[in-house]
Amino acid sequence: MxxxxxxxxxxxxxxxxxxxxxxxxxxxxxxxxxxxxxxxxxxxxxxxxxxxxxxxxxxxxxxxxxxxxxxxxxxxxxxxxxxxxxxxxxxxxxxxxxxxxxxxxxxxxxxxxxxxxxxxxxxxxxxxxxxxxxxxxxxxxxxxxxxxxxxxxxxxxxLQYSNSVNTDISSHVPTLFCHAYFLKPSIMVEAGVRGHEGSNVALQAVTQPYNSYLIGIDINDDSRVYNNIPHATFLQMDDRKFPAHFKTMKVNKSTIDFIFIDTSHEYQHTVDEIRLFTPMLSEHGALGFHDSNIAPLYNRTAYARLNGTILRGNWEDAVRGVAPAIKQELNIDFDEAQYVNRTFTKDSYVWRFIHYPFCNGLTIVKRIQKI
Ligand SMILES: C[S@@+](CC[C@H](N)C(=O)[O-])C[C@H]1O[C@@H](n2cnc3c(N)ncnc32)[C@H](O)[C@@H]1O
The missing domain is CATH 3.40.50 (Rossmann fold)
Structure with a gap:
């Protein structure tokens, strides 16, 4: 050895x-x-x-x-x-x-x-x-x-979509698809929808192999996005109200396999989401976060995509609460600008933490083993 x-x-x-x-x-x-x-x-x-x-x-x-x-x-x-x-x-x-x-x-x-x-x-x-x-x-x-x-x-x-549609999440679409697929999900949640783009494209593609149930949540009415997805529901609400609402939903499982969070990016909101959503996860469930590395380049005015493009913009005043909330709530320190793949222990579980620095950041946090 x-x-x-x-x-x-x-x-x-x-x-x-x-x-x-x-x-x-x-x-x-x-x-x-x-x-x-x-x-x-x-x-x-x-x-x-x-x-x-x-x-x-x-x-x-x-x-x-x-x-x-x-x-x-x-x-x-x-x-x-x-x-x-x-x-x-x-x-x-x-x-x-x-x-x-x-x-x-x-x-x-x-x-x-x-x-x-x-x-x-x-x-x-x-x-x-x-x-x-x-x-x-x-x-x-x-x-x-x-x-x-x-x-x-x-x-x-x-991957073709990801290299052709240049957004702040486009590089992560195949990555998100793979991580969600690896969880063999019965139920997934997309918190923060906005349109049939980014996370919605990735998660909708995962529903097919497992016939997974996809729940979309947004404070705005994005129901039209969900009308065309078989086996899916859209909820117009503040996502912090979702745990209580989920108890009233007639679904054949009491836990959720993947919860993808891409909402306000505010610190306290993200803290609330982590506290409210973590207890809803299944034994091998995961949380995903977008915007965990907002515009890190050129004095915080730009980000790079995996297809080699760089978007410069007016990001100085962007809300950057996601990474600080993850660090505090999961008690894990990481450099948002670097790729990270490691484990940590929390609440009687070993978790895997994977952070991708590209395209405003994607972080996957998944339970891998009960201690
Ligand atoms: C950045 S967009 C989501 C983008 C989408 N995930 C994608 O990949 O293209 C953020 C969304 O979060 C929604 N949002 C903001 N605060 C929210 C809250 N408290 N509860 C639910 N949705 C919220 C906004 O209405 C907006 O549509």
Missing amino acids: KKLVAILSIFATQYNFARHIIIDAEQPQLIKVYAEDTESLNLVKNIMSACGLYCQETTTCSKGDNCLYILAGSDIKLDQQSLPDNYIVYYTKPFKTVHPELLQNALVIWDVSWENIARYKNAFSHYYYLPNENYTYLDPVILSCYLPLDLLSTYKKL
Whole structure:
């Protein structure tokens, strides 16, 4: 075991994936790695081991084997007939030629270079920038490897949406989808709706695989957004009144699996939400928070998206109560500007805390074990 840890540390040092990314989800299928060169192969293997994923090296690709392939390199020489059914393209270096058919059929394109991305992004928007020296970018990118094959086309659409619709939450849409999906939710709550955008797009997509029940809450009337979602209810109310209201609802479960909070971002309001919603969570339930890192760049006037765009605006006076409320109520200190993946203990549970600094911040706090 010591030897294994030592080997992993060497890889981690080499590629700076010093901390393991822990997702608390099962790997649903075998991952096969078809790499053009040893460097690309080692890079994929290091990423997989940093994330606790199992992969197998291969020199040929097959159809119909229900595996997820990672095709890694800079000039992947596979013709249309030889491509596997389900694959991620990982450009590990600058490439010479864009191969439209390869990219069109890829479930996701991971790319080490913005110059590469610039050459195809107008035609193919299902990409993620994945620099090989910075694990901050690795967590959102790797989540697709924990999805079953039949959900990867949904994921692809969400990634296309996320890279095309530039908002303060757009980068988090695939991430939110994955984290909510991993909870196998029967009931989810979206507190703060506003429209069919951002969180609503992600959570609506999760309702399909599990036939989950989605409850939307907003102080304003956003009922039109919910009219088109089967198995969903919209409640126009202050979300702090929801716990009492939930007791009167005729649902077949007394707890909620995922509560996503994106409302006023005021400190006291967020404190109230954490205190009121935490007791409603199921055994392996989670809270999600948007706006836990509002406009951190250029003297708090801008934020960066995962697609490389930066939005500058008038954010100096923005309400920034979410992160302080999380820190106080969960008794956890973190730097909002950094990616964080760690556990903490509270109220007889071990919780996982994952914080994504991009796009005004997304924080997931989930119960993983009762003590
Ligand atoms: C930032 S928007 C939500 C955005 C949405 N989640 C998305 O991803 O696009 C915040 C929403 O919270 C709602 N809101 C503010 N205070 C609230 C409260 N006390 N209870 C319920 N909703 C509230 C606002 O009406 C607004 O629609």
